Amino acid sequence: MKSINQRLFHKGKSIVSIGSIFRFIIIIVAMCMFVLSSIAFFSTQTILFGNHFEFSPDGINFYIKQFARYNGLFAATITLIVAYYGIERLRAAERANIDKVRLDRYSDWKTITDARLDVVKDENPLFRREFITIRYQLFEDLYPAFSIENKKQLQTLFNKYFGTLIPAFESNNQKQQGIGGIYTSSDHSYFGQDFLFVFLGSLTGKKYDKADEDLLQMYNDNLPHDRIINSLSYQIALERYLKYKHKQ
Known part of the structure; x- marks a missing residue:
């Protein structure tokens, strides 16, 4: 039991460490992509303000098409944000796993010490x-x-x-x-x-x-x-x- 718990503990630590590196990279890239996407969105929106907007299927279709040239940028930004939340969930799961291993190990160790304390x-x-x-x-x-x-x-x-x-x-x-x-x-x-x-x-x-x-x-x-x-x-x-x- 001890060796298994130790392997899980070290494995969990290594996964969390790798997750932290990817998390940092994704946050930096996602922030840059978000800034670029915001610039693209507001610049396009500023141009559209000069046009008359018709609330109709054709008008809405025209409005959406104006953003089509930036669809790759928007898609990449959304993907990175989703990936960030995915890594956060992974980190939470690994922390929970490490905590469970720790609590299980404490329970085992507590049993050992209780048996010896009962003697004295x-x-x-x-x-x-x-x-x-x-x-x-x-x-x-x-x-x-x-x-x-x-x-x-x-x-x-x-x-x-x-x-x-x-x-x-x-x-x-x-x-x-x-x-x-x-x-x-x-x-x-x-x-x-x-x-x-x-x-x-x-x-x-x-x-x-x-x-x-x-x-x-x-x-x-x-x-x-x-x-x-x-x-x-x-x-x-x-x-x-x-x-x-x-x-x-």
Whole structure:
């Protein structure tokens, strides 16, 4: 489905681009032809004003014949105007096709992200709400390839959508709250792996080799610097937390 949608998207873009070139040419030529046709019409009409017009079959036939020498010019002008409207209809049809492909692709991607969000929603409902809020904007940035080519692209997306929210995602995680916000090391996080599971897991395209490592590092770099890091305290708090969860 993905490859078919991408081919339709690129095909639609190329057709619209070609249509835009023809549209520009036709508009320019049609404007010139319209000006010439207007000059021919009004010049002929000015000459006819000097003649007595009879409202009869012969009079009307005579009137029409005066324009016959310009029939090629008038026909070409009308043809170009009709062609212009034909291209406009083609452009509208192609835009509708591209929009349909985009909406179908978003529906597919939304299903993928919903399935992953369902896994973490109980542990971190705030993340689910925030991700749904920015989901369509993120989709627009990822469409149509849904791939991460390099660290720069990943960093840009991370900073744009998640960077400032990482402390909130981390502190609203149930396990982090249950253990009292104590960390076993500076590389430890409570929600980092779940964040990768949802974000990188929803990318159906290609990801560069170290994308997982780089994203986890970006996540950890945005954690509060004054958090408690103590491996012994963490072990004690973890045992207490697990006992509490077991009793539940």
